[in-house]
Amino acid sequence: MECGDSQQRLYARLHNATVTVNKLPIQAPIAANGKIPPNFPSTKGEFEHLTKERYEALLKAYNLPIKGDTSAKREALREFICLTPAV
Numbered sequence: 001m002e003c004g005d006s007q008q009r010l011y012a013r014l015h016n017a018t019v020t021v022n023k024l025p026i027q028a029p030i031a032a033n034g035k036i037p038p039n040f041p042s043t044k045g046e047f048e049h050l051t052k053e054r055y056e057a058l059l060k061a062y063n064l065p066i067k068g069d070t071s072a073k074r075e076a077l078r079e080f081i082c083l084t085p086a087v
Contacts (some may be wrong), residue, residue: 008034019044020084029062029081037061048086050074057064 009029013034016026022045028036037058041047051060059066062080066073078085 017082017084020087022048026081026083031061032063033061044083047078047083048074 001072003086006029012027019026023044024044025042026044026047028040031037038061038083039054040058041050052070052073055070055077058077059073062077064076064080068076
């Protein structure tokens with residue numbers, strides 16, 4: 001998946017690709033229904049520590065496959081929202 005696959009999601013993804021510090025805010029790309037998913041994490045640090053259920057809910061909101069362990073779900077969502085890797 002490319003970071004710019006949807007014009008509507010591009011701004012949030014470009015922003016997220018620049019976030020390197022856990023305290024910095026991240027932006028939610030719009031979901032499949034055209035809205036921001038509820039309970040989207042506000043910072044990179046919060047994203048890194050979501051529960052398995054929150055990762056699953058966000059993957060579902062973006063119509064992404066829900067498979068693997070918590071780490072795999074985190075990485076799938078990270079790739080989709082173009083968030084920089086954990087340090």
